[in-house]
Amino acid sequence: MEHPLSQFKYCPKCGSIHFEINNEKSKRCADCGFVYYFNPSAATVALIMNEQNELLVCRRAKDPAKGTLDLPGGFIDMTETGEEGVRREVKEETGMEVNKAEYLFSLPNIYVYSGFPVHTLDLFFRCTVADTLHYKAMDDAADLFFIPLKDIRTEDFGLGSIRKGLGIFLKEIVQ
Structure with a gap:
């Protein structure tokens, strides 16, 4: 490239x-x-767990990696903090209200949008939501569901930084 x-x-x-x-x-x-x-664009990734120790995942509705698994998130607007950005993205994609967004770690990434490589810095947040029972796939998400941590296969996720970030989350963050 x-x-x-x-x-x-x-x-x-x-x-x-x-x-x-x-x-x-x-x-x-x-x-x-x-x-x-040339500096990276900031993006967010939400890691949302329910009481059954399951992680909220979505299926991508659009390219890149359309049809693969993903996590809620997206680009941070110019006037937003990372926490505000992840709250807005979660609301737009799931309808869920984030009560708490805890920053975990970041990863550099290249996200190809309309054939243009966008260098990003993906900020991973553990998010606590008000209600894990009511959600709806919207915006960039074609489907939305919780999956037990033990059943997560990082290779099912279409974006490289998400696969890598999930690996870090599952190995180092989740005890």
């Missing part, structure tokens, strides 16, 4: 075509001097 900076051909400040590699993280405009640093 080519470096993500290669997809930016023109200076976003002045529009010049003389927008050249500055170093491995940035491009610099030879005409106006603007330096653009």
